[in-house]
Amino acid sequence: MNVIKAENLTKRFGNFTAVDAISFEVKKGEIFGFLGANGAGKTTAMRMLCGLSSPTSGRGEVAGFDIEKQSEKIKSSIGYMSQKFSLYGDLKVYENIRLFAGIYGMPEKKIKVRTDELLEKLGFQKERNTLVKSLPLGWKQKLSFSVAVFHDPQIVFLDEPTGGVDPSARRQFWEMIYEASSRGITVFVTTHYMDEAEYCHRVSIMVDGKIEVLDSPSNLKKIYSAASMDEVFHRMARKAVRNET
Amino acid sequence: MKHDLKMPPDMIQLLSFIKKEFYHILRDKRTILILLVMPVIQIILFGFAITTEIKNNKIVILDPSRDIATSRIVRQLVESEYFELAGYLKSDKDIEKVFINHEAELVIVFADKFSENLMHTGKADIQIIADASDPNTAVSLFNYASGVISYYQQELMNENNVPYQITSGIRLLYNPGMKGAYNFVPGVMGMILMLICAMMTSIAIVREKETGTMEVLLVSPMRPILIIISKAVPYFILSSVNLTTTLMLSVFVLGVPVAGSLFWLVLFSVVFIFVSLSLGLLVSTITETQVAAMLISGMTLMMPVLMLSGMMFPIENMPKFLQWLSHIIPARWYIAGVRKLMIKGLGVTSVLKEFAILGGMAVILITVSLKKFKKRLE
Structure with missing residues (x-):
């Protein structure tokens, strides 16, 4: 079952085509890596899928809802x-979760039960009443992810x-991503770290607003006879005409 | 696994969010300081320290004759709360020394044979010398002194039963003591409400943009209008608290009573709070950083309140262009209304115009800023 579908999704700002007719599908429970250099159009594409911005042309579906007409349901x-x-740094751990x-x-009621479960799972019981800003960055990130999938x-x-x-x-963070994926949550992730790209089920690489390649990391390495995703990525990125911004 | 999509749980969202706003406010010492302590300081500062009345000024007298008339005038001067006798001079050569050594603010010089001249020719000269390096003070002092002297003149005329003598006197209405507080309380109220509603609201919204949490909120199912409402509610409540403290301070500490209807004064203030909240919202839609929001609120909202609202400088004395400009300053209408409702004790019918203008401004500003806020999501 596909939970994300994009067909010729395009976004133009004036003369500039940020996203140029991209088409792809993401299956339920999949970890989908959305790669590309800065300015390749990743963020714009993601904003369209989240219902934050409407496409200039083409269409898309997320969770079975149309990204243009049913953005509220997507959200x-x-x-x-x-x-x-x-x-929020000035809110305590449990206050962030509750918010x-x-x-x-x-x-x-559900919030109470789930909060206790979550804090136990993360080993954050002692930090329940700690202000988030005083947590180490790695912990913040873990908490941030847990909050994003809490509902x-x-x-x-x-x-x-x-x-x-x-x-x-x-590494720990990716374990959490795998765990979420095993619960059936589809993960759509952009990243700069190519070692992380290796962890994805499938990756796409965007160059100048277009999706240049889309396959599993192992297939991509085979096709480009590269030792790592890093090498694949740099070969792709070299094709870019647009300046990195 | 599908998320429950039954009826939109707006209330849960709203309450969780308002609670969070209060946490932000209560945990930030600077915010608390600005919100709760500053209004008190401002009221006290403007009420007591920054005042246009001048009391207990030292005067020095040069009086060669020392007769009945001069001593009566001197006594009256000293008996008024404005002056205090610092001594007599022997010769006019000493006058300049008085000012150079800051021995007194005012020197009063009586002509020789003052009483005699007054009785016989009906004319006698007094010279009032003031230090005009601070012209405002000099003029005030001069006015006080000549007021006392003309009062004596009147008395003299009455005593002598001069027929058909017309005397004109000034009666000061509403603020007989010429207290500065009467003038400043409406202004400070306008300033505080504008500061808290507009500046703090705009900063609170822009902060979320700066930290990136706004993006998370926009991706959430919470409707933008609810984000705005829940940002505005805490500041609305705080403004009401401030309105209460300001009024209490004016009444009990500064002794400025609420002469008119408290109900209408509060309702009128609430309309002004709405205008300020929507101004803050508007600022937040056009700025990206907290510093920018603060500068814009400060420059475009606070300065006009201070300069153009009639709080410090009378609007009637401004150049035509500034007078015209003052019409678009919400605080101008608010201050004018508060003067009528609170100081003069006039009924609500006298402020209908101010009510209508502020109400209109609120509607326009809220509409414009909501539109801008929604557009920004794109």
Whole structure:
């Protein structure tokens, strides 16, 4: 079953075509890596899929809803975590969880039970009343992800979620992504780290607004007879005409 | 696994979000300071320290004759709360020394044989010398002194039963003590409400843009209008708290009573709070950083309130262009209305115009900023 479908999705800003007729599908429970250099159009494409911006042409479906006409329904079926830190630093750990659970309309009772479960799972019981800003970055990121999937979304969009985190924390973070995926949550992730691209089930690489390749990391390495995804990526990125911004 | 999509749980969203706003406010010491302490300081500062009245000024007298008339005038000057006698001079050569050594603010020089001249020719000269390096003070002092002297003149005329003498006197209405507080309280109220509603609201919204949490909110199913409402509610409540403290301080500390209807004064203030909230919202839609929001609110909202609202400088004395400009300053109408409702004790019918203008401004501003806010999501 496909939970994300894009058909010739295009976004133009004046004369500039940020996203140029991209088409792809993402299956339920899949970890889909959305790669591309800065300015390749990743963020714009992701914003369209999240219902934040409407496409100039083409169409898309997320969680079975049309991205143009049913963006409100999409918003309650997805989770989102941005490259900027997306929790409130001056709120305590459990206050952040409750706030977002409330925004996603979860009833109070359910929030209580699930919060206890989550804190136990993360080993954060002692930090329940700690202000989020005083947590180490790796912990914040973990919490941020947990909050993004707290309301059991069908799909979670992660926009460069591991920026600035050390490798061991990144490793732990990806374990959480796998766990979510095994629960049936589809993970749509953009990243700069090519070692992370290896963890994805399938990856697409965007160059100048177009999807240049889309396959599993192992197939891509085979086709380009490259040792790593890093090598594949650099070969693709070299084709770029647009300046990196 | 599908998320429950039954009826939109707006109330849960709204309440969780308002609670969160209060956490932000209560946990930030700077915000608390601005919100709760500053209004008190401002009221006290403007009420007491920055005042246009001048009390207990030292005067020095040069009086060669020292007769009945001069001593009566001197006594009256000293008995008024404005002046305090610092001494007598022996010769006019000492006058300049008085000012150079800051011995007194005013020197009063009586002509020789003052009383005699007054009785016989009906004419006697007094010279009032003031230090005009601070012209405002000099003029005020001069006015006080000549007021006392003309009062004596009147008395003299009455005593002597001069027929058909017409005397004109000034009666000061509403603020007989010429207290500065009467003038400043409406202004400070306008300023505080504008500061808290507009500046704090705009900063609160822009902060979310800056930290990136706004994006998370926009991707959430929470409707933009609810985000705005829940941002505005806490500041609305805080403004009401401030309105209460300002009024209490004016009444009990500054002794400025609410002469008119408290109900209409509060309702009128609520309309002004709405105008300020929507201005803050508008600022937040055109700025990206907290610093920018603060500067814009400060420059375009606070400065006009101080300069053009009639709080400090009378609007009637401004150049035509500024007078015209003052019409678009919401605080101008608010301050004018508060003067009528609170100080003059006039009924609500006298502020219908101000009510209508502020109401109109609120509607326009809210519409424009909501549109801009929605458009920004694109």
